[in-house]
Amino acid sequence: MKKPTILLFFTLFLVLMLISPFEIAMMYLVAVGMIYVLVLYYPQIMSQRSYSDLNRELPYALRHMGIELKSGKGLHDSLITIRNADYGSFSKELNRVLEEVKYGKSTEDALLEMSKRSKSEGLTRAVQQIIGTLRVGGNLAYSLEVIAKDISFDMQIKLKEYSQKLNSFILIYTFIAILAPVIILIMLMAGSTVMGDIISTSVLMLTYGVLFPMIVMFMGVFMKKLEPKI
Known part of the structure; x- marks a missing residue:
């Protein structure tokens, strides 16, 4: 990331810290970081796909x-x-x-x-x-x-190693993409009945409408990055 881009990124982050809740600023930080990683690795993934066969x-x-x-x-x-x-x-x-x-x-x-x-x-x-x-x-x-x-033998070894990594990664992916949103929502609902609103509706909508989908997309790209070139 070039210096002007980094400067603009942190300037916007500081402005958000001043004019918006801390949760919004942190979500911005996470979202921009994920977008940067996607932009960084997307050309590599497309290049790999062009020679996938x-x-x-x-x-x-x-x-x-x-x-x-x-x-x-x-x-x-x-x-x-x-x-x-x-x-x-x-x-x-x-x-x-x-x-x-x-x-x-x-x-x-x-x-x-x-x-x-x-x-x-x-x-x-x-x-x-x-x-x-x-x-x-x-x-x-x-x-x-x-x-x-x-080459045939190396392909078999890489496929075996990838399947082992994929099994572990699927557990993490399932937890973050399916279980974590449900667990967090239940905890927020339970806490709200006792202490009132813990976080605002807008933050909740951003979390479930932007943050979690971006995390799922980021993990999908990471999973694609782990895929062996066979």
Whole structure:
């Protein structure tokens, strides 16, 4: 967050502290903090979604490429075959690579840029193996099959870890999104019968109409952030 934005944010917070109840000012602080986090991570989430199918398709594409290489085809012809086989985002990226090579860029540079764009560990390993083979030689078909097996195994481990995290997170999410609003409302109703109004109606409406929905949305984004790139 830039300095002018931070200054404006705290100025508004201080003004609210002076002209409104403390609860309103604190809700403003929490709401702005959540909005900032959402704005910060939204581009990353959209970028991850644009390549969401790449890691799922990558093991099959690498095995297919290995079979093509074993059949005697060269690397360039194998890449064309994988591009035409429609492996989702991976085929689209290969199409871009082949177009860049067609217009003069080296195969190594085009593949490296592809791995940087996708930010996929498995694809980066495969690209490094392809480039290493282009430079010093080796059995690329066998190496790609080994990488495909490793990627599949890593995907299974990540899914298992994510499911364990998700089980714990669901308990917290259920409490905050469902139980907490009900418990707080019951406590306020019980307290009001004894001591009168504890908080104003406007604050209560803001809490249930703005604060809790924002907390639920924030937790949903956080849950999406934990999702493995598979």
